[in-house]
Amino acid sequence: MRSACETVYVQSGDVRLAAYVSGPANAPCIVLVHGYPDSARVWDALRAELDTRFRVIAYDVRGMGASEAPCERSGYALAQLARDLAAVADATCGTRPFHLLAHDWGSIQSWEAVTDPAFASRIISYTSISGPCLDHVFRKPRNVSQLLKSWYIAFFHLPLVPELVWRGGGAKLWPWWVRKTERVRVERDPFQLRNSLNGLHLYRANFRACARKPRERSTRVPVQFIVPRFDRYVTPAMSEDLDRWLGAYEREIIAAPHWAVVSEAPQIAARFMHFAARCASAQPLHPNESSLHTEVNP
Template identity: 40%
Template sequence: MNDPVRRRRVRGDGVDLAVHEQGDRSNPTVLLVHGYPDTHAVWDEVAERLAGRFHVVRYDVRGAGASSRPFGTRNYAFEHLMADMRAVLDATAPGRAVHLVGHDWGSIQGWEAACTMPDRFASFTSISGPCLDHVGRWTRRAFGRPTPRGLRRAAAQGMRSWYIYFFQTPLLPETLWRAGISRAFTRALEIGEGVPARDGHPARTLPRDGASGVGLYRANMAARLRRPLDRRTDVPTQVIVPTRDLFVSPHLVGGLAERVPNLSLRTVRAGHWVPRSHPDAVARWIAEHAAGAAGGPLTAAESRALRRARVAGDRR
């Protein structure tokens, strides 16, 4: 039987956030943070598989889904995103360190959170969303002390990041989203990623989510890439690296261990939307990483719970 989803509203930093919870609240909490242009629903399959073992929390970030859509680029800066995350943590897991998981912009937020408020997290799993400060330093190193291999890798990442530069264009990205580019996005997921549309993902709010979420790029990207901060974290961190990601190069993990001493890497032969295409593997790795951070492997009962959730998810 699927764990029911409990919905609530949490007041963030001047916005109302749509929060979704599953599982027993007495279990360790896993916070799943979605990226752009998704909503919490991108995690449906993973959350279903984890809810038998964890208290699973998801929320629509500002500008997405059923959460508020503040106007103005400044309202999407990291300081507001971190205040929102703290509000969700305070409401759903007060006084407890949670296992943080982020995909795409959820992972970019996760790096900021793990580096600036590490006491709130027992572990961090990053998927297809690098630390912007690390990317800035990685790029500077590639061009500052150039080697043919380093230049090729930097140039390849620049080509993958074409949309970042496009999103800096005033008004045009928002206009295209509202004009119907969401249909092309959905089709690209099906063809390029092998991820068929299903109820909830892509969300019905996609045109508005895409238009509002452009603020994430405008408010944070340029400043961090041009003037990267000295970011480090001791939070046990797992980076899941999809080797077929069209937007994030696997090479961006280079040099990361210098700033994340408790680091583990996993590769998966998948595209960018790996929470949708490989939910079994993602859920298993999250659970294993959480167990390792807590000091031990999964118990037999926990492994059985994950297997039951996987079978239930396959029957949906």
């Protein structure tokens, strides 16, 4: 029997974040971080798969869902987003370490924490879906296919135009767009316009800074990449050739679109639980090797 979902409000810097907690209080913790232009509601199907065995925590990223928005664009910088994750984990997990699973922009921002030595003892495992580390992206050779898929990033940097599109009907039509292009049915989010407008600052506060001066960001946290083969926005190449920065990691390609967290929730839950179980028991991802790249097609 599934447990009820409790809303917890967490102060992080100058904003209050809305977090949603379910599952047994003494179960292993997993924190879910959503992408753009979503809110924590995007995790509902995955939560249903996990919260009989895990303490599941999802939160609305600052400026989205029921979370407060910062007054300045600088409030969306990656370092602050990492502090938000820490604040939510402290409030909901206490001192216990936790698993981390993130999608899209949630995955991009989570790399900031995963590659921060201050989090080394807190994060048991990291499952990344469709969201590369920006510092890794800008230190790798440019990929033409990814550049073509990333047209929307340049569009989001235009002054006023993206806001006009979202306000002019884009937010209202968003569920239709996902259904039409992804063949994924998403529930209408009452915060969709707010998510779409405030979330633009994620791009504007971070992409140029990382492009101008990409940093060396390494981690020894065990990483699992779940790579949707039919992703319209992020190519599989974004999770390749990362040995320079990662320790033990695995990479699995699944036959799914970008919003696989909705359409393939049972499959993603199963892959996460298998990976998390090995990481929690300190089993090596592969005997006699520090990293393993696997491509598994369902």
